[in-house]
Amino acid sequence: MERRQFLGNQSRVLLLAVWGIAGLFTGSSVGAQQNQGAPLPGTTEDRAAGTDLANLSLESLAGLNVIVTSSAKKAESLRDATSAIYVITSQDIRDSGIQDLADLFRMVPGVQVVRNDASEWGVSARGFNAQYNDKMLVLIDGRSLYENNRAGVIWREDDLPLQDIDRIEVIRGPGGTLWGSNAVNGVINIITKNSKVTQGFYASAIGGSEIYESDNFRYGGKIDDGWYYRIYGKTTHDGPLQDSTTGGNFHDDWNDQRVGFRSDWDGGKDRLTLQGDFQQGLFNYADDIFNPASVQQFTDVNTNLDQDGNLLARWVRTFSDTSEAQLQAYYDVVHIQTNDGQLSARNTADVEFQHRFPLGDRNEITWGGDFRNTSDDYKATNNFYFPPQQSLNNYGLFLQDKVSLVPGRLYVTGGAKVENNPYTGDEILPSGRILFTPDENESLWAAVSRAARVPDRFEESVYHYRDGSTPPLLYEALVPNTSLLSEELVAYELGYRAQPVADASLDLAAFYNRYYRLISNVDITGIQPSPIGGQLDTEGVWVNTDGGAIYGVEVSVHWAMTSFLKADLAYSYQDYDAVLLSGVTSSALGAPPPHNLFSGRLTLKPLPGFEVNGAFYFNDTTFLPDSNPDDASVVQAFTRLDLGATLQWTSNLELSVWGQNLGGTHTETLADTFPAINIGPSVYGQLKANY
Amino acid sequence: MSTLKTLGFLAVLGLTLWPGGHASRAQEVSEYTVKAAYLVNFVKFITWPDKVYDDDQGAIVIGILGDDPFGATLDDMVKGRFIEGHIVLVRRFASYDETQKGSLRKCHLLFIAYSEKDRLRDILKAVQGSPVLTVSEIERFPLAGGMIQFDQEGQRITLDINPAQAQKAGLTLSSKLLQIAKIYRTE
Numbered sequence: 001m002e003r004r005q006f007l008g009n010q011s012r013v014l015l016l017a018v019w020g021i022a023g024l025f026t027g028s029s030v031g032a033q034q035n036q037g038a039p040l041p042g043t044t045e046d047r048a049a050g051t052d053l054a055n056l057s058l059e060s061l062a063g064l065n066v067i068v069t070s071s072a073k074k075a076e077s078l079r080d081a082t083s084a085i086y087v088i089t090s091q092d093i094r095d096s097g098i099q100d101l102a103d104l105f106r107m108v109p110g111v112q113v114v115r116n117d118a119s120e121w122g123v124s125a126r127g128f129n130a131q132y133n134d135k136m137l138v139l140i141d142g143r144s145l146y147e148n149n150r151a152g153v154i155w156r157e158d159d160l161p162l163q164d165i166d167r168i169e170v171i172r173g174p175g176g177t178l179w180g181s182n183a184v185n186g187v188i189n190i191i192t193k194n195s196k197v198t199q200g201f202y203a204s205a206i207g208g209s210e211i212y213e214s215d216n217f218r219y220g221g222k223i224d225d226g227w228y229y230r231i232y233g234k235t236t237h238d239g240p241l242q243d244s245t246t247g248g249n250f251h252d253d254w255n256d257q258r259v260g261f262r263s264d265w266d267g268g269k270d271r272l273t274l275q276g277d278f279q280q281g282l283f284n285y286a287d288d289i290f291n292p293a294s295v296q297q298f299t300d301v302n303t304n305l306d307q308d309g310n311l312l313a314r315w316v317r318t319f320s321d322t323s324e325a326q327l328q329a330y331y332d333v334v335h336i337q338t339n340d341g342q343l344s345a346r347n348t349a350d351v352e353f354q355h356r357f358p359l360g361d362r363n364e365i366t367w368g369g370d371f372r373n374t375s376d377d378y379k380a381t382n383n384f385y386f387p388p389q390q391s392l393n394n395y396g397l398f399l400q401d402k403v404s405l406v407p408g409r410l411y412v413t414g415g416a417k418v419e420n421n422p423y424t425g426d427e428i429l430p431s432g433r434i435l436f437t438p439d440e441n442e443s444l445w446a447a448v449s450r451a452a453r454v455p456d457r458f459e460e461s462v463y464h465y466r467d468g469s470t471p472p473l474l475y476e477a478l479v480p481n482t483s484l485l486s487e488e489l490v491a492y493e494l495g496y497r498a499q500p501v502a503d504a505s506l507d508l509a510a511f512y513n514r515y516y517r518l519i520s521n522v523d524i525t526g527i528q529p530s531p532i533g534g535q536l537d538t539e540g541v542w543v544n545t546d547g548g549a550i551y552g553v554e555v556s557v558h559w560a561m562t563s564f565l566k567a568d569l570a571y572s573y574q575d576y577d578a579v580l581l582s583g584v585t586s587s588a589l590g591a592p593p594p595h596n597l598f599s600g601r602l603t604l605k606p607l608p609g610f611e612v613n614g615a616f617y618f619n620d621t622t623f624l625p626d627s628n629p630d631d632a633s634v635v636q637a638f639t640r641l642d643l644g645a646t647l648q649w650t651s652n653l654e655l656s657v658w659g660q661n662l663g664g665t666h667t668e669t670l671a672d673t674f675p676a677i678n679i680g681p682s683v684y685g686q687l688k689a690n691y
Numbered sequence: 692m693s694t695l696k697t698l699g700f701l702a703v704l705g706l707t708l709w710p711g712g713h714a715s716r717a718q719e720v721s722e723y724t725v726k727a728a729y730l731v732n733f734v735k736f737i738t739w740p741d742k743v744y745d746d747d748q749g750a751i752v753i754g755i756l757g758d759d760p761f762g763a764t765l766d767d768m769v770k771g772r773f774i775e776g777h778i779v780l781v782r783r784f785a786s787y788d789e790t791q792k793g794s795l796r797k798c799h800l801l802f803i804a805y806s807e808k809d810r811l812r813d814i815l816k817a818v819q820g821s822p823v824l825t826v827s828e829i830e831r832f833p834l835a836g837g838m839i840q841f842d843q844e845g846q847r848i849t850l851d852i853n854p855a856q857a858q859k860a861g862l863t864l865s866s867k868l869l870q871i872a873k874i875y876r877t878e
Contacts, residue, residue: 053728199845321835440786
């Protein structure tokens, strides 16, 4: 079985390589004859073509197919942003060669991405990275991916086609005033393309040694004037990766299929969007299984079936250039079937309203409200006992005022969100921000804000059985706590942005984050009744522990040196109080940030239609906290080097070959109790076609 | 199973898209080359009130406000040629500032770059009442008080036009231009 797959991989890679070489020859000769390559703006060829274009009729211009670049949108309102925001454009995604959504964030300053296995990642800004990172809020077109059972984002559930992403706005720092609780260390907003710009056919196929296979298909059509749609399908087969201790198979294959649609109607003042996805995935992982019947723990390969679906509708009405209202509702279902046949379900229904309008000459008001119901039916698995069926409501209201003290120069923004959740009641999440733009190329901003991470269902109500002792009915378990308070953050931020010349920009941010009442588990002992019968020996309990501080600086530079050379650099230095490393019982808290994170990306376009991309990432040593500092696990520093070549063979066909992790093999993990994965060099080829 | 499937998929893709297979494939250029060509073309399909040719020896002035996405492409298009009997000059302005108000009002055609998104209201106010054709790629530009927006449908650049705004500024848009555009009407 394994051998056959291995041969399959090789033949596929070989085939793509042959295609690539064939493409270099045929592509260049065809280009010379017919001048059909896709010239880059500013190149001689394009400028010559442009002079001819100026003579074309309007009708001919309207009929031209263009190569769309999103470079102009990179700077979108960044000058006036009062938070540490970084925008990943669709061009950045294409130029990175990255195929897994979570891996994209490696390019963002101050953001750490760690892969746990083929289908799981931890993504965090400014510390506390974990497989379930409870302090980052992630949204796709306004739909939250944060699940409040095991507080965090399960990246495999939203393996959306990357070519449909318009841009990703990554905000480091709290966003509670607009987004509510759990937007503590950052907010990631993934925005997909309007179906108007994804018209026609698109297909792509990937074959490789690590990303075993990924196929994409999309069709976009027009229903009526101003009314468009697209449908898509995607399959991914990723892994298995290598076990870092045994060198063998990590048993983490991931097979995923997805279909979805988006439809947009633009009636001028009113716009409607309806979109949905359905995903089905099989993912494997090796885990320590506790069997209550035999009171024994053993390691086994779990195969879980994961089925998710969501449907979202949004209505936006524009009253004027400064006034707009939006109403959005979605329904999201997740079903997970574990290998013992148990089916667990989670349903989320969410309605949100937002309105922005000017008040007098100086004030811009934004206000809104939301309601969310999360109902679940989790079945007890071998390791976990969940109380049956819960239905929880969250609701909130927010108000924000942006005041221009000196128009065009000095702005002050103040606001707060008041939110109610079933675990801790009301949370107030205020923030105050100030923006100073001394001239048109520079801006300075500062902010103070409070954010809260609400206890999750796991900490509130789940028994985690770990070991059996003294049969027949005495178990060791981590027990929940119903009187937890929210974790709190007070964040102080400072930022500077400059664009000294049109083609270069600099972004600097500094932060001091003071955390209070962080939730972790502490050792306690004591015998108490077990919800699955018998007695349990308490091993640990979730409590609000100490706090601590994390602080650092982040810098990013973008430089389009010439029309054929572009560079992006990102660097962060972060440090933290010792208490975050040793004052808690386990890695439940998440890892403090690595001191140094670096990413450098270079795009070179030596010839029209041909480009070479390179990316280098450095992740410093990461310490995983432990009550006994001697036991603290260390994830060694690692680097990642990706190199790729892309050929725009014809205007409809693009071919690329990528080598990933070319620097060598390294270990990535954020869990201190399981074996980890090794990530080694891999290659893949991709063919993209569109009509 | 998947190897065969992928091979088949690639084969189908290859056969349908092989370069020689389609003789009638449209010419393809970069987005901003086409947008620059549109800007130059607008000069032919818009009538300005006569008096505005006073300065610059009767030249037509195209202003680019904010981060210029065109580069030398636009300069090459207008260099050394007469369009409708006028020479065309390209002027570039840094990000909007109130001190630019006078110069902006002297442009015949003003392209407002994406970088000016948050200052759009002030910019449109600054040129209000002057015969300046405002063009931008900022979303919902015709509804925000602008005249022509570059939009995108699939891989084509389309135009969204608010003729009432142009009329208010004393500009006459040719029906040919309106025919290929999506028309926005605001009260």
